[in-house]
Amino acid sequence: MDETNEVLRKAPLFEALDEDATAALRASVSEVRLGRGQTLFAEGDEGDRLYVVLSGKVKLTRSAVDGRENLLAVLGPGEMFGELSLFDPRPRTASAIAVTDTVLAGLGHDDLRPFIASQPQVALQLLKALAARLRRTNDVMSDLVFTDVPGRVAKQLLELAEKFGKEGEDGLHVHHDLTQEELAQLVGASRETVNKALAEFALRGWLRIEAKAVVLLDIERMRRRAR
């Protein structure tokens, strides 16, 4: 449980706090382990917990009536999700599914509320987090309107690179763990079109395609293509 504390302490939600402040809360943390493809919660469920990713990756997805899906985000270690229903107590509007084997810390809303009330910095931290998310979501919206599919793919890869990129000999390795289908759902396009966009980028030498990963070779050009 030591590693749990480690990641939790670094999570934006708590980074401003000292040991004492979080002690009570940490006592009520529950750990959840998921295998690839397992569902943590589904759209429509009652939501009474907030989660922080300790290790692994989780996708947040929404599905249309006809079964088509749409990824809102892919979250890695340190990132938080499931907090909306804490302030706006309605059923979950997205499902959370593990993209890789994943370990999560779950915090009950009932434990959190008094904690937030007693720690004004936490409320501010949360406001900051939500504000940043809102900005980002607005960006994504503008992209859906203004940017073509290859552009959105390029932009998305650069974003994934910021989160998951590891500098290597031959370029920036982005092991995103997503199938092309999932990547397509993330940029709001069809699997085929995304595949063709990737192939085009590879052909131009801007990246190399690997299993559930890409290696970015010419970030500058990718950036130019993205805007």
Place this chain on the structure above:
Amino acid sequence: MDETNEVLRKAPLFEALDEDATAALRASVSEVRLGRGQTLFAEGDEGDRLYVVLSGKVKLTRSAVDGRENLLAVLGPGEMFGELSLFDPRPRTASAIAVTDTVLAGLGHDDLRPFIASQPQVALQLLKALAARLRRTNDVMSDLVFTDVPGRVAKQLLELAEKFGKEGEDGLHVHHDLTQEELAQLVGASRETVNKALAEFALRGWLRIEAKAVVLLDIERMRRRAR
């Protein structure tokens, strides 16, 4: 300044508070008057105030490099905007422009911060507001991916109806004050396509088109078309 207080008190931000709690804050409120088309602030400006609409309507817009625009929202009386930079202090990411003659209450961030710190309910209220907005924005994103233009137009009209609709003899009058160009930017489509969608709805008898307004005649069918 009486009407100012009236609307402010009812704004979600303050509704939970009594006179005393807000007295200090109201002293630092400044009133802003704008004519149709006037810009309150522009993308890239430093943002240090939050606004509440007292009367009139304001649009929040973002523009792409090539000049194309995208409306994030149209805000009416009681609604708040410009709060993101309060928690995430970066330049404004959207412009605010009056859609009609408008009166706003402006609250400086420096006045707000201590107020929020001293009134935990306000922080909660803000969290709630941001959470709700995030949900809504996610909905819009899904619509951009899943729903065709006529569907988005129908949905948008129904949303505008909730906000601005007035029940009349012959149907639900929605005086949105937007040109078709603006409506198109709001749903992320071209002016022409939106025009044709409206014409189609009118032809079917689902609505009547008026100057900067529509009258909804068959809300049930509009609703079905929207999903």
Place this chain on the structure above:
DNA sequence: CAACTACTGTGACCTATATCGCATCCGCGT
């Protein structure tokens, strides 16, 4: 290691929507 299943790659369509080009129309200012 065989045989499934899931993922990837690519071409041939087809359709929704953007773009272009006008022809009104309507409200406003002089």
Place this chain on the structure above:
DNA sequence: ACGCGGATGCGATATAGGTCACAGTAGTTG
């Protein structure tokens, strides 16, 4: 009242990207 500029209506055309169909490939499980 007249004329002008922005707003609307609508058809013709172009195109990005969705859908379909299939083939190749790789990863997993018995």
